[in-house]
Amino acid sequence: MAGNLSLPEARPVIPTATAQVQAGVNGSDRQVTIGGDWELSERVPSWPTVLGKGPAVNILVIPGKLGKWDTSLVLFLVHGRSWCAAAQKRFNIEALPENLQTLLRQVPEKATAKPIMKAAARSGWDMALDFATRWEHKARQNVSFLGECTLGFMGMAKHPRRFRWLDCLVEMQRCWASALPMVSLVSFLVGVILAFQSAVQLQQFGAAIYVADLVGLSVVRELGPMMAAFIVAGGTGARFAAQLGNMKVDDEIDALETVGISSVNFLALPRLVAVTVMMPILALYANVLGVLGGMTVSAVMLNIPASAYWIETQNRVGFSDLATGLFKCFFFGLAVGLAGCLRGMKCDRSAAGVGTATSSAVVTGILLIVLADALFAVIFNVLRI
Amino acid sequence: MKNNPAMPVIKVKDLTCGYGDNVVLRDLSLAVRAREVLFVIGGSGCGKSTLLRCLIGLLKPFHGDIAYFGKSFTAADTGQRRDILKTFGVLYQNNALWSSMTLAENISLPLEEHTSLSRADREDVVALKLTEVGLTGSGELYPAELSGGMQKRAALARALALDPAIVFFDEPSEGLDPIVSREMDQLIRQVSDNFGTTMIIVSHQLSSIFRLADRVIMLDHDTKGIIAEGVPAELAATSPDPRVKDFLNPGGDLPKRTNDPLGEGLNLVTK
Numbered sequence: 001m002a003g004n005l006s007l008p009e010a011r012p013v014i015p016t017a018t019a020q021v022q023a024g025v026n027g028s029d030r031q032v033t034i035g036g037d038w039e040l041s042e043r044v045p046s047w048p049t050v051l052g053k054g055p056a057v058n059i060l061v062i063p064g065k066l067g068k069w070d071t072s073l074v075l076f077l078v079h080g081r082s083w084c085a086a087a088q089k090r091f092n093i094e095a096l097p098e099n100l101q102t103l104l105r106q107v108p109e110k111a112t113a114k115p116i117m118k119a120a121a122r123s124g125w126d127m128a129l130d131f132a133t134r135w136e137h138k139a140r141q142n143v144s145f146l147g148e149c150t151l152g153f154m155g156m157a158k159h160p161r162r163f164r165w166l167d168c169l170v171e172m173q174r175c176w177a178s179a180l181p182m183v184s185l186v187s188f189l190v191g192v193i194l195a196f197q198s199a200v201q202l203q204q205f206g207a208a209i210y211v212a213d214l215v216g217l218s219v220v221r222e223l224g225p226m227m228a229a230f231i232v233a234g235g236t237g238a239r240f241a242a243q244l245g246n247m248k249v250d251d252e253i254d255a256l257e258t259v260g261i262s263s264v265n266f267l268a269l270p271r272l273v274a275v276t277v278m279m280p281i282l283a284l285y286a287n288v289l290g291v292l293g294g295m296t297v298s299a300v301m302l303n304i305p306a307s308a309y310w311i312e313t314q315n316r317v318g319f320s321d322l323a324t325g326l327f328k329c330f331f332f333g334l335a336v337g338l339a340g341c342l343r344g345m346k347c348d349r350s351a352a353g354v355g356t357a358t359s360s361a362v363v364t365g366i367l368l369i370v371l372a373d374a375l376f377a378v379i380f381n382v383l384r385i
Numbered sequence: 386m387k388n389n390p391a392m393p394v395i396k397v398k399d400l401t402c403g404y405g406d407n408v409v410l411r412d413l414s415l416a417v418r419a420r421e422v423l424f425v426i427g428g429s430g431c432g433k434s435t436l437l438r439c440l441i442g443l444l445k446p447f448h449g450d451i452a453y454f455g456k457s458f459t460a461a462d463t464g465q466r467r468d469i470l471k472t473f474g475v476l477y478q479n480n481a482l483w484s485s486m487t488l489a490e491n492i493s494l495p496l497e498e499h500t501s502l503s504r505a506d507r508e509d510v511v512a513l514k515l516t517e518v519g520l521t522g523s524g525e526l527y528p529a530e531l532s533g534g535m536q537k538r539a540a541l542a543r544a545l546a547l548d549p550a551i552v553f554f555d556e557p558s559e560g561l562d563p564i565v566s567r568e569m570d571q572l573i574r575q576v577s578d579n580f581g582t583t584m585i586i587v588s589h590q591l592s593s594i595f596r597l598a599d600r601v602i603m604l605d606h607d608t609k610g611i612i613a614e615g616v617p618a619e620l621a622a623t624s625p626d627p628r629v630k631d632f633l634n635p636g637g638d639l640p641k642r643t644n645d646p647l648g649e650g651l652n653l654v655t656k
Contacts, residue, residue, distance in 0.1 A: 247484075250479060255475070260467045261495075
């Protein structure tokens, strides 16, 4: 081998049982005879082992009894060619079969291979500018979508017969059917958990009956609507995004636009109306289940009869508590619908894009629900309701 | 070449379009006559689909104007745009049939949106359109229940729902076997002859080009515009541009199989 030059990664082995490589001498050059069967599943012979130690020389490769061969032989020759190129020695394969030579020519030599263009390192300022540009584009998309939805609602108010009521009813049915089991379970368990946690503390003060007050108020004002909204965001919101995202990928939304039908009016509005209408109904149902959960724990653990629990709940939870909880639900429903429809209709045209849109719809929906709830908490506090 | 009346139904002037910072077409000008069958051809990435998307309003050009029947499409307001959209139909490469609707509903939707036909009349029109494309009685089927060729026909029926003056086709033979592809070409010819519809077809199927085209325009990725325009047979025979001749005369044999005297050459490992 010449000086500091070495062959690419010498594998620690000897020619395989099937592939045969013999090194001989041809004047001042080394002659390498290849034969046998070469398979990719076997190790590729290493040139240092084949040639042994010594200065770099020209190499002449000739075929011996060559049987079946595949890419492993091409790889062996590529290694040899690279070594010769680095040592500026000749690598002569003219005696090999034409198709083998053709394959070897198709593998670019490292010196002439085009380097992979790595993106130039970007400054913090460039990255910040890029982020701001993308954020601005997204914000513009979101505002534009909101604007289209607003115009759509106004159009619906003016021409209610043009609204797709059947599609809306179908979506309401799907929303209810998909959310009901989860809302039932989660709301009941929320009531149970609240009752357990509060009972432990209140019993110490002989005030166990106030479990009813705590569970009732918490569930009716906050937890019932929020739990229902979270479940709808995870189910219905994701479904909207997936449906509309797939339609985007299949050009179905483009087909609507080129026929002169607004995709927002046709696809998004029925869904928005459906989920906005269904959300308070689901929240009411969640409230009932939450109170029932508390009632169950009180009866079992605190020996508070159901009738006493119910009377205490009625005394404490007023109409304003119920109304504020249900009022918020309209906005929760709108948030879930907007997040799902927006993400779906603006997703990238790929399977990955639809997946991202679906998960993003859930996260965005939950975020909007929490933000809305926080805002209403402040407003109701100011209004003292 | 067919003797079509020389009246441009579509006029494109200095159209420049692309995506983000990437300009795909620059200063492209084009006029399409009534009843003409125009093919837009070119290699991959030359801007055929981009041009189509601009023409049908799905992509806003950077600058330039597209006019239909003398009325600007790019500068149109919502109402004018809606009127222009009614004058053309689109057959998408992947059909883009609305998967949650039956074929009848797919064809009926444009009629519901843009006409005041009664339900019964709409059903009659739908039946007629399905018969025109050879799908009589298939109205209650969903797109997923159809073969690829049938979906193409259904998509064409939908594109023809409003009897448009212009129909755009994006790779109408994509994914079709040669026989079905020929049937599709026959259908396109039939529609063109019966209704005098102007057709703009994006395709690189040479058999369809030579069968159907009155005129072709060839786009080029490097030039970002039109490099050839004319009757396909004439261009194939006489174009001085080797890119055009190579595209329209792809013939040329592959080299003969090499004879490996030492045995079996490259073999896939089968174990």
